[in-house]
Amino acid sequence: MTVLINSPHLAAEGVAVLEAAGCDLHFVEAFPPPERVAEAAAEVDAAAIIARQGRITAAVMDAAPNLRVIARHGAGTDEVDLEAARARGVLVTRTPGANARAVAEHAIALIFLMVKDLPGMQRRVAAAGWREGDMQVRDIAGLRLGLVGMGPIGQETARLGQGLGMTVSAVSRHADDMAFRHARRVSNLETLLRESDILSLHTALTEESREMLNARTLALLPRGSLIVNTARGGLIDESALLAALDSGHIAGAGLDVTTSEPPPPDHPFRRHPSVVLTPHVAGVTALSMVQMATDAAECVVAALTGGIVPPDRIVVPSRLDGSREQPSPS
Structure with missing residues (x-):
């Protein structure tokens, strides 16, 4: 053997x-x-x-x-x-x-980093800056969290998000009603996108789901939305996401995965001010x-x-x- x-x-x-x-x-x-x-x-x-x-x-x-x-x-x-x-x-x-709890915790941590703009504030302080007069820190409670996929990781993310006071909605191809104990079920991706301040991906990479977030679908999200991906990099058209970040339509992306891993040294997500990038470690606890x-x-x-x-x-x-x-x- x-x-x-x-x-x-x-x-x-x-x-x-x-x-x-x-x-x-x-x-x-x-x-x-x-x-x-x-x-x-x-x-x-x-x-x-x-x-x-x-x-x-x-x-x-x-x-x-x-x-x-x-x-x-x-x-x-x-x-x-x-x-x-x-x-x-x-x-x-x-x-x-x-690894459901570990990945869900990582997704929530990325949400905290972006909503509270912790990387941006750290850069400002490191550059000898301090609190500016018009600076405001956003509340997590009350934000609309949309989840794509309600397997074990999606369900745990929904539970944690609901516990933080977020309004949680989700879409899933296979999950039964029991999976939606902490989320409202939405019938299709387009509706979920239009109703989400934060979109978090927890679905498998298949030919059907490849680049499910692209120029068309990213445009459905409200301006200023945040993207979290702890699933697979291929779920996102990275060129379209980069364009949406540069235009300000997407305010930030918390990514534990990329299409190519590791991404090349000159990959724009490595140094983009609106991206928090971690090295595919969400489940490595x-x-x-x-x-x-x-x-x-x-x-x-x-x-x-x-x-x-x-x-x-x-x-x-x-x-x-x-x-x-x-x-x-x-």
Whole structure:
């Protein structure tokens, strides 16, 4: 039971689950290209891959003819070629909810930074300035928070936002009514945009959702709105967002993700005065790393030993598994 982890590290609790089941673990360097993962998968004849950093392509799967399961260390699966896995009968799993609180807290932190203009005030103080006569700090209570996606992260963000006194609305393709305990359900994205002072993205990146925020949709937001993205960079047309920021139509963007990661050194979001950019770390907290590693390890062990993988973790069922695919998180 050889397991390849496309990262140099896995939380000790996850390693313990795998080793207790008799798995043989192999690691590679951080953020390896698919070619390196394919090489390592072939060398060790991987039966399982824990996909933590970097893409898992069809070539990676073909390099490991005995591959049975790809376990995502996280909720998103856009870095795994799902069609290739489906064609080869390889089980693909994810860890929904494992980092929900951490990512929701990060989204709220970005909202605080922008609404209170903390980066701007810090720059002013560092430049020997102080409070100006017309300076005002905005209230968070009463702002309209719009959420795209009501999976575990969206639901937790709604709960925190409501607790801060924001009016929370949301749109989701798959969530049932129970997911909307802390938000008003809106029927479509266009309505949500028109009614949001802050828009926060918590949906999966698919061909349908790619660049869902573009020149047309950004224009639907009220002037002075804020954008938060802790999901995937590809949800936003970055050129359109840059133009909306420069024009002042969008007052600020709090981004934990970008289309290309890391963004090139000259990427305008790195130094834009209206952008708070963090390096895709929203879910990288001590507690969430342990939970994601443990959940992914449990999926691997179950798949390799004939156990039961929790249905909500299955993205693509194996050819030998009768479980149904779960919809993309939103």
